[in-house]
Amino acid sequence: MGYKLAFIYTKKDKMKYISHLDLMRLFMRALRRAGLPIKYSEGFSPHPKLSIKRALKLGIESESEQASIAMEDFVEPDDFKEKLAKQLPKGIEIKDVKRDFN
Secondary structure (H helix, E strand, O other): OOEEEEEEEEEOHHHHHOOHHHHHHHHHHHHHHHOOOEOEOOOOOOOEOEEEOOOOOOOOOEEEEEEEEEEOOOOOHHHHHHHHHOOOOOOEEEEEEEEEOO
């Protein structure tokens, strides 16, 4: 049984110059390296079920961006935050993680 985690992250300093698609790739790679049990889409080219609420314009900093990820197995939000934070570059910081009931 899978479920979703919603998280809030910052995008600042040099990371404000990363495009939306590159940010998606950054999170996908960081999630894979963190060894988290993420849920993948089905089909010929599976990819993580990651959703970023809005695409931030290039060069704009933010203290509160929202995203959600589908998980295969249960992971404590604090464990998710700790493991993912170790894999992210300076400028991208996980502020909060909660279970997403939508």
